[in-house]
Each structure stands twice: as structure tokens, then as C-alpha cells.
Amino acid sequence: MAPKSFSASIARLLRPTHTRSQTSTTAQRHYSVAPNGTVPPTKQKYVPTKGTYPKGFLVSGTHVGVKPTNTGTPDLAFLASETPCAAAAVFTKNKFQAAPVTVSREMLRRRENTGVRSVIINSGCANAVTGKGGMQDAEQMGLHADKCFEEPSDGKGSRTIVMSTGVIGQRLPIQKILNKIPLAFNALGTSHEHWLAAARAICTTDTFPKLLSRTFSLPSSPSIKYCIAGMTKGAGMIHPNMATLLGVITTDAPVAPALLSSLLTNAVNKSFNSICIDGDTSTNDTVALLANGAAGGKEISSDSSQDYYSFQGILTEFATDLAKLVVRDGEGATKFVTVRVTESPSEAAARKIAGTVARSPLVKTALYGKDANWGRILCATGYSLISEPGLPASDVPEIVPEKTSVSFMPSDGSPELKLLVNGEPESVDETRASQILEHEDLEIVVRLGGGQAEGVYWTCDYSHEYITINGDYRT
């Protein structure tokens, strides 16, 4: 290929091209419940039909066929910044970190969160537990993405964040991927369809692409319209630290590289670290934040400024909305459930209890069965803070059975349904309970009666489909 300037690429890519056929809004579970690849009717409302995207970012979704059975769905996402930008990422704490996690972490450390040009992501294979060969594959993906920019080296190595998602323990078909990276670069564009194609390309068992965008302003530059846009994927092996997910958030607001990590970490703790599909923390989880400052204005350079806190709020809310989409599309999920623990002596206890209820297979199967089995909610609450087997029973002063209450908050705005009040069961109207459980959305509130702190998790139910999907994932 003849060298081309990046701007020329952009200009070309804003014209309709043959890659347009890859940007349809279809999504498909690779275990193919819906062989025609369409988004289930109940999920279509979560797929945006338009968006406003940050200046200076270009994206594409390209078909590689990482899984041999994938003959046409995009599975390579390329995201580029027109100029080198600030970037940070939060990675899984799993001790078996996938090769792209190791490579990307090291890259950001070496670059001190500056000078990043792109993110390259494949689905279909996680490049996790793949030994030294897998490390080389991840490095190659980054280097081949770098090459597209034809930028002179600054001696700090790769400028690309690499992510992979899919089956663990298998090597990538690396040559197929490398061959397609230039095509993916040429396919870059800024339209809503480009963003949707990229969001589709990172999906695995997701039934719909998860893409959000919005605009905001900052106190010091009220006349500038900033944009934030991001994509994420689920849909199983989802649990804090983090959920098996990949996420990329981009903004054209100017943020000092040194502040990006703390902004992202704070946002992730209240969003991606507050969702649970199945309690399994994956090997590949990565959420990256890129800020290129393309919209201009004053840089957020102090972590005690009004702009900083304002942006923290915007980022946290945005990340929370992205994370909720992951729960909406939990493997086999039919319910979206908010677990809110209130009146707790500490936020840590409230979060731990909410997370335990959200993870409980018995709570999740009861939700699937539309069974108001609040005893299981209490049961999970009661074991959430206990000591390990073999150790003496701990005191757990945070939970006082006589002060604990449980209610369902219906999503239709009708009054709360009290199930347990101060440790005494209510006489529950089972008909009303069933009506409440017919809705897709439900909020479970556990009040500890012992403080002011609160913790929230978002979870879904366990259905037959979860078993089907995960009993037969690799085939």
C-alpha cells in the first residue's frame, strides 16, 4: 500500500465506502439463538439510532473471522485519535491476566498516559493463558496498528491499547488479524454507523451492540460543547474486578494525562465494579478512557478544580449507563434488577451485601421464576460478611436481624411492597408480588437500620438460556 496521510484517510472515509455493508445494526449470539443475527425485539430500544461523537476520534468494525464459524460479523474494532492523546485504563485483577492486558498496561506505564493513538480490539478469542506466544501476538496487534499512522518513533514504543475477548486458552489466528488491520484503518470513519460497527465488533455472546454518546459542558468553558462516547460488551464472566468486559470511553475534552487514571478508577468503581452477571471475574477485563482535547477549552489540570469534579460526575454517570447495558444483556437475562442496600454503618458493608445478593444463584433463579422468595435475599444478606470456613464465626455488627427490612420497589411507580420489616415477615400479597415480578425491571431494597451509608449493584436473573449458552460456549 502506498503511504497515505492520516488526514487523507479521514477525508476518504467520510465518503460512503464498500465497508458500509459491515455497519448494519445486527448482532448475533455466536451460539446462535437467533441465526438471522437480528437484535431481539425486546432489546432494540437499547440500540441508539443516532449519536453525537467526540471530535478527532475515528472508528471502524471489520470482519476477520477470528472464530472459524464467524463468516460475516465484524470482529475487529479499530479506534483512532487524529492526534496523540491522553489515555488511562483499568484492568482486571485476575492473576491470569490475558496477554493484551499485560501489553496494554505496560504501554500506558511506559508512556505515562500520553501519546496514545489507537485502540485495537478483537472478539472471538481472548488471547488469555496463551503463554509467550500469546504475548507476542498481542504485541504484534499493537505494532501493526501503530504502523498505520506512519508516525516517527518517539522511543517509547507502541501507541496502541490492545484488547481481546472470547474463549480463554486458545491462540489467536494472528496472521488473519494482522492482515486485516490496514483494512480496518482504511475503514475508519466518524459516522454513527461507524461507531455502531465498532461496538458490534467487540461483542461475543451479546445480543446487541452497547454504544452511548452524549454532550456536556464544563464550568470553565460553558460555551464549548464537549462530547463523550463509549462502547462496551458483556455478557458473561461478569463480576467486579472487573466484569468480563471490554470498554472504551472517548472524549474530546482536554484532561491532563496525570489525572485520567484516578478519574477512570473512581468512575469504574461505581459502575463496572457494581454489576454482576455470574460472579466470575474474567482474565481480560479492560476499560480504557481516551481524551484528545480536540474540542479545545481549558485543560482539566487540577484534581481539586470545579472542572475536575464536574467531569468526574459526567464520566461516572456515563460509565454507569454503559455498565447497566451490560446487565441488560446478561447471558440469558430476562430481568434487570437493582439491589440497593441502605441504612448501613459503612459503604463497604453495604456494597459487599449488595454484591452478595446480586451474585446469589438462588436469588437469581427465583427472579427468573418470578418468585417473590425474599427469604433467599435475606439468606444472601446473612452470609455476605461471614468468615471463611474453618475460622471462628465473626461478629458482623453491621447486620442486626431485628433491624433489617426488605422491600420490592416496583418499576411502575406503584408503592413499595414490604416483605420484611425489622426482622418480622409481612403478610405478603402474592398476587401483587407476582405483578411486580412480571416487569423487566425491579429494585430490591435491603435496609439495615444501622446507619446512613448505601451500596448499589445491578444484576440480572439466571435462566435456562444462561445454562445453554455456557454449557456449549466453545462449540
Add this chain to the structure above:
Amino acid sequence: MAPKSFSASIARLLRPTHTRSQTSTTAQRHYSVAPNGTVPPTKQKYVPTKGTYPKGFLVSGTHVGVKPTNTGTPDLAFLASETPCAAAAVFTKNKFQAAPVTVSREMLRRRENTGVRSVIINSGCANAVTGKGGMQDAEQMGLHADKCFEEPSDGKGSRTIVMSTGVIGQRLPIQKILNKIPLAFNALGTSHEHWLAAARAICTTDTFPKLLSRTFSLPSSPSIKYCIAGMTKGAGMIHPNMATLLGVITTDAPVAPALLSSLLTNAVNKSFNSICIDGDTSTNDTVALLANGAAGGKEISSDSSQDYYSFQGILTEFATDLAKLVVRDGEGATKFVTVRVTESPSEAAARKIAGTVARSPLVKTALYGKDANWGRILCATGYSLISEPGLPASDVPEIVPEKTSVSFMPSDGSPELKLLVNGEPESVDETRASQILEHEDLEIVVRLGGGQAEGVYWTCDYSHEYITINGDYRT
């Protein structure tokens, strides 16, 4: 009823009675997958057709109809010692302890583990989270059982251990139960059929009664044949601290009351605290050990004697075999899986890792799908020791990816199948892997390559039936 001496009752009960019809070997899931109530053919081998039971213990299983839908299955177990005996119990650490847990713990504390006469157990309702009324119900069950013995008070209150299992948050139909306690007492007997009826009566979603018995001798009295017998029930809400289970173990060996608790605790940690069905720790778990000394011989009175260690070994092995039966009958289970973590720097780390793998929904669904998805085993290993969300990543020196190996140990005696060796994936023969996964039994070995310690858990798979059972448990 006219007063009768206990011995007279025994004599009468050794004759066949009308209660015999209750002692068939049928078992039934109350969600009625098998409406005819028979033990599934694949499980029949786990139901003993004979047994040798400890002297001086009498048992019965009686129909009450705690669940209105139960029109004939025994759901009240009565277990009595001919003489007051030593007893200890291990209880759930769940903070919402069921009323019978509170009542029984207090009774054993007050009696200092002596002078116990009986255990009364109902299934069909857990009497958990039932407030003050539930406490009174549990106390009444104990007092009504006491009354049957017509023994003068020794000022220490009840002599009965009370247990309940079933739905949480509903009150017992207490009058129905109290009315049947004298009948249950009159039905007491020592035959294998009596023991089997009692074991059936404590079942909930179990598909078969779990009953074991064996004989042993102690070094100081080699000519005396002692017996140990016990029963337990599963089959969901099973996780350490403890599994939702009830268990009663009886022996006619003489053991000093002061030693019983530590003997039982040690045994439970390696047995009932090493199994996982779904990761939910119930509100009602209780395992009791009763020793009446009816077989004579020298009392085990020192915890540094040969007899003590000998009995500890026998009890631990016995409890382990009972606990394994719970896993064999895990809700919807089609697999029995041993997770063994070896070469660990500490037993605590090995146990934590084994428990995390055993609990992972993704590992369990892959086992159900007969999918050799060892990546999920690694993934669960990798997140088993990480810090809570929001806290900094911990170092986890116990796990070194480059030293970690994973193998399947087939149950047919064929050589191990290596999946991962020192962090590098093996080229796995998928056909052979599938053959190994066709068997009901499987052992997963994770070698950490960093020490000598070992930890073992027993678990089962997650199937569609687990969802069916638990999506519709209360109806």
C-alpha cells in the same frame, strides 16, 4: 395418652407396625420431576439396602404434611437416645439464623453438651426469618419431643436438638407438627427401614435419602465393635459455613462431652465445609453429633490420646462420605467433580482456590456441557485471592501463572489429561477430553508449583434442571 416407659416403647416398636408403610425407599423432589416419587435409577446405588446401627438409638420418619402439597411423604424425623447422651453441633454462620439454630445452640450451651435425649427435624419449612413466633415454634417442637420421655426435669430445660429445613420466611404449621410428635415417638425403631424412613423425612429437593452406617474399633478396646451412623440432606443452598443441609451423626462409642465439639468441628471443616452446590450458605445448616456410649468400653476423655485421633479419623471420613452424597444429589446435578489444588504454599490458599473453582457458574455450566473449557478453571483460580472492588490489587504470591498446571484426572483409571503445564497450554486431544467428560465422576487438579499444601472441594455441575428447580421452588 397413658404414660409409657421408654423401654416399653422400644419393645413395642421393634414389632412391625402400621408405620411400616412410611418406610419405603421412595424419595421425591417436591417440584416433582418424578411424580411417582421413585429414586432415579442412576441414584439407586447410593441408597443402602441394609446397615448396622449404633446401640441405644431409635429413629422414625412420620408424615405430617408441613407443605400442604405433601400428602404422604414422611417429613418429620425423630431420633432418640435410650439414655441421655453427649451431643455437639456445628451451625451455620449466616447472620439470619433460623429459629431452630438459635434454640438448639442455646440448649447445647446450657447443657454443656450433656444429657441430650433426642433430635426432632421437620422438612418442608425452614422456620427461618420467622420472628418471635418462629422462636416459640422451635421451642415448642423441642418441648413436645422432651415430653415423650417423661423424664423428670434436671433444671436445664429441653434435651432436644431441633432442626428445620425448607422454605425460608414462612411460619411452620406448628400445631400439625406438635400433634404428630407423640406418633413419631411411638413409631421409633432400630431397623434399617426405620433409619431409611428418618433419612427420607429430612429430604427437601433431594432425590434420594442419604444414610450411611459402618462399624469401627478403637485402639484401647479392640474387641468392642462400635457403630457410627448418620443421615444428611441437600440439595441446594449448599456452600461452606455450612451447606444447606442438616446432618445427624450418631455413635455408640463413649466420648467425653467436652471433646465432642472439637471432634465435630474438625470433621466438618474437611467434609461439609468442603462442598459447594451453588455458593449460597443457608440459614439453617446444622450438623449434630450424638455419642451415647451404649457399646461400652473406655471413654475417650483426652484430646491427646490414640483413641481420640483414631476416632477423629473415623468421624472425618464418615462425615466426608455423607457430604459427598449431598454433592451426588446436588440440585439438577449430572456430574460429581473433585477439585484438588496441590503444591500450594498454604492450605488456606489451596482451599480458597478449590472453593472458588467449585463455585464458578462458568466452570459448572461447562462441566454440564461436557466442555473441556479449562480456561474457566484458570480464570476462577486467578480471581480466587484478589482484593475487593475498590481496594488496590493485592499481590497474591500464592499463584504464579508460569508455575501453574491444570489436568483432568479421569475416573476410569486412565492417565491424566494435561491441559496446562507451567502456564503453557497443552495441545489437547478434544476427543479424549470429551470421553473423560462423559463419565459422571471427574477430578480437576490445579498444581500451583509453589509448596506442599493441598485443598479439596467437591462440587457438581449446573444444569437446566437447577434453574427449573430453583425458579419454581415455593410453588
